[in-house]
Amino acid sequence: MLETRDLKIVYPPRGGRGPARAVDGVNLTVAPGEIVALIGESGCGKSTLARALVGLVKPTSGEVLYRGEPLDHRRLKAYRRQVQLVLQDPGGALNPRQNVFDAVAEGPRLHGETDGLDERVHSALSRAGLRPPEEFFRRFPHQLSGGQQQRVVIAGALALDPSVIVADEPVASLDASVRGEILKLILDLRDELGLSALVVSHDLGLAWNIADRVAVMYLGRIVEIGTVEDVLLRPRHPYTKALLSVLPESGERVVLTGEPPDPTRVPDGCRFHPRCPRRFDGCDTRDLPVLSADDSVACLEVIQ
Amino acid sequence: MLEVEDLRVSYGDAPAVRGVGFTLERGQTLGVAGESGCGKSTMALSLLRLLPATATVTGKVLFQGEDLLTARWSRLRAVRWSAASVVFQGAMSALNPVRTIADQLCEPILLHDKVGAKQARKRVGELLDSVGVPAARMDGYPHEFSGGQRQRIMIAMALACRPDLIIADEPTTALDVMVQAQIMDLLTGLVRESGIAVIMISHDLSVLAHLCDRLAVMYGGRIVELGPARQLIDDPRHPYTRALAGAFPTIGDPASRRAPAGLPGDPPRPSELGAGCAFAPRCVHAADACRTEVVELWPSGPERSAACVRVLEGERGA
Numbered sequence: 001m002l003e004t005r006d007l008k009i010v011y012p013p014r015g016g017r018g019p020a021r022a023v024d025g026v027n028l029t030v031a032p033g034e035i036v037a038l039i040g041e042s043g044c045g046k047s048t049l050a051r052a053l054v055g056l057v058k059p060t061s062g063e064v065l066y067r068g069e070p071l072d073h074r075r076l077k078a079y080r081r082q083v084q085l086v087l088q089d090p091g092g093a094l095n096p097r098q099n100v101f102d103a104v105a106e107g108p109r110l111h112g113e114t115d116g117l118d119e120r121v122h123s124a125l126s127r128a129g130l131r132p133p134e135e136f137f138r139r140f141p142h143q144l145s146g147g148q149q150q151r152v153v154i155a156g157a158l159a160l161d162p163s164v165i166v167a168d169e170p171v172a173s174l175d176a177s178v179r180g181e182i183l184k185l186i187l188d189l190r191d192e193l194g195l196s197a198l199v200v201s202h203d204l205g206l207a208w209n210i211a212d213r214v215a216v217m218y219l220g221r222i223v224e225i226g227t228v229e230d231v232l233l234r235p236r237h238p239y240t241k242a243l244l245s246v247l248p249e250s251g252e253r254v255v256l257t258g259e260p261p262d263p264t265r266v267p268d269g270c271r272f273h274p275r276c277p278r279r280f281d282g283c284d285t286r287d288l289p290v291l292s293a294d295d296s297v298a299c300l301e302v303i304q
Numbered sequence: 305m306l307e308v309e310d311l312r313v314s315y316g317d318a319p320a321v322r323g324v325g326f327t328l329e330r331g332q333t334l335g336v337a338g339e340s341g342c343g344k345s346t347m348a349l350s351l352l353r354l355l356p357a358t359a360t361v362t363g364k365v366l367f368q369g370e371d372l373l374t375a376r377w378s379r380l381r382a383v384r385w386s387a388a389s390v391v392f393q394g395a396m397s398a399l400n401p402v403r404t405i406a407d408q409l410c411e412p413i414l415l416h417d418k419v420g421a422k423q424a425r426k427r428v429g430e431l432l433d434s435v436g437v438p439a440a441r442m443d444g445y446p447h448e449f450s451g452g453q454r455q456r457i458m459i460a461m462a463l464a465c466r467p468d469l470i471i472a473d474e475p476t477t478a479l480d481v482m483v484q485a486q487i488m489d490l491l492t493g494l495v496r497e498s499g500i501a502v503i504m505i506s507h508d509l510s511v512l513a514h515l516c517d518r519l520a521v522m523y524g525g526r527i528v529e530l531g532p533a534r535q536l537i538d539d540p541r542h543p544y545t546r547a548l549a550g551a552f553p554t555i556g557d558p559a560s561r562r563a564p565a566g567l568p569g570d571p572p573r574p575s576e577l578g579a580g581c582a583f584a585p586r587c588v589h590a591a592d593a594c595r596t597e598v599v600e601l602w603p604s605g606p607e608r609s610a611a612c613v614r615v616l617e618g619e620r621g622a
Contacts (some may be wrong), residue, residue: 176507176552180550180566181512187564208556209561246485248510251484255485
């Protein structure tokens with residue numbers, strides 16, 4: 001359905017720093033009706049990757065493919081009908097002076113689909129769980145709770161009947177009790193409408209809650225990918241293992257020292273080696289290949 | 305050491321905290337959990353009278369035998385920093401961007417410890433070392449540090465005058481999982497070594513369970529469940545605690561696989577709070593009595609209490 005092939009995004013040098021290799025070779029596929037979770041710490045490139053998938057960032061090299069066709073940046077409007085972005089922080093994503101109806105109707109209006117607009121908005125809000133929809137039409141964002149705001153953002157994405165949703169941290173700014181409701185909504189949309197989704201998050205629990213497959217990203221590359229059961233219950237990459245170990249319920253904690261590294265200074269060899277508790281000779285010199293669709297883990301120790 | 309009785313805070317007509325009481329002994333850690341708008345931050349900041357003048361605070365906050373709510377300003381200023389200090393959420397905005405770290409850390413030391421500039425700088429060096437920030441960087445500005453380091457600096461600042469109590473308001477929110485783990489380990493270590501009492505506020509029960517002896521779960525401006533942290537999470541008595549505990553899944557638990565647990569409805573607005581249980585509109589067990597009867601914290605086990613009529617019924621039945 002949605003696919004990237006050796007996708008690279010490099011931001012130009014700025015303020016005396018070298019170019020930032022935000023996304024540095026990623027192969028990723030989202031199959032029809034599949035939910036993929038993309039997990040990583042801030043600065044790992046996951047949001048840049050999400051933006052590239054909806055055509056907000058132009059790849060430096062490599063491609064984004066939708067139904068096997070490369071994404072053409074001159075025909076973005078048609079593409080975005082199919083692939084919709086849901087941003088984090090609904091409070092910031094909604095225009096405070098626009099009521100719910102106009103916020104949801106914006107997409108269809110931009111695409112000149114004003115026939116039956118009322119019904120369209122009505123059904124989008126209803127599918128996003130805001131019922132009865134008429135009651136929300138004239139409300140403004142400040143009159144809604146955080147969870148309701150996020151539902152309006154999702155309804156806006158649904159109004160164009162997309163086939164893929166790319167959601168960047170859809171629950172990060174929401175309260176614990178609302179979090180589950182929004183995740184349930186994403187799961188229901190897949191079950192009822194066959195929607196595919198790529199959900200970007202730092203939260204492994206989210207992957208366990210809703211995803212079919214999970215990709216763990218570190219410094220511009222995917223370091224481990226597979227089914228949720230394989231990756232989360234039988235992790236093989238030391239980074240995935242460390243992330244899982246610091247969850248409250250796990251036993252032995254592997255707390256990595258240092259901060260996530262800087263995309264302007266990608267280390268040689270395995271890019272995780274400076275923080276890796278299991279590094280050995282060779283990790284700092286031997287480059288690892290970009291994970292293809294068949295491999296599942298980028299770690300010298302595991303490969304050997 | 306700290307005794308809070310019937311603490312109430314309101315902004316105009318809107319009550320934010322509606323009668324909170326608890327005690328804290330030296331060296332104890334209390335976690336306060338709840339969703340945004342439940343009054344947890346307001347409650348914590350009101351202890352040191354850090355709220356804006358528009359807030360009306362009543363009740364009693366006895367800290368080392370003295371009521372902070374009626375204390376003189378000069379007395380309160382002496383207590384802040386040297387006896388009790390605060391780690392604010394969002395280290396980004398709590399640090400002054402145009403002053404060096406050393407400058408900002410020296411300020412409370414110079415004011416309260418009455419030492420010279422040279423000694424204060426020496427203390428700042430020790431403090432930064434103790435929180436894992438290189439002391440050599442003390443003349444840097446906040447923007448030169450990462451988010452995790454800034455949070456460490458905030459913790460160093462709270463420790464500056466060797467307080468007996470630290471109030472930490474969401475100290476790890478907005479940080480990455482790994483950095484969060486680092487900060488939690490740092491706090492746990494500091495508490496164990498120094499015997500400082502901590503009130504830690506968070507929306508994430510699992511984070512609190514890691515650090516705190518006891519937990520208070522707040523909803524609609526009141527404590528709805530109070531007791532030993534592990535027990536509250538493993539065996540919650542209040543339906544709201546149960547919902548919060550279930551919101552963050554345990555990886556590997558088949559019950560939560562492809563089944564996120566949520567809680568329908570929204571938290572109450574302060575203006576909508578009336579008689580009865582504030583949680584009743586979202587509670588699956590709510591009965592008529594819940595909407596009208598006065599709900600208080602009733603004993604629900606050894607050293608535990610919960611504000612739910614079902615707890616009371618259980619007691620009666622037994």
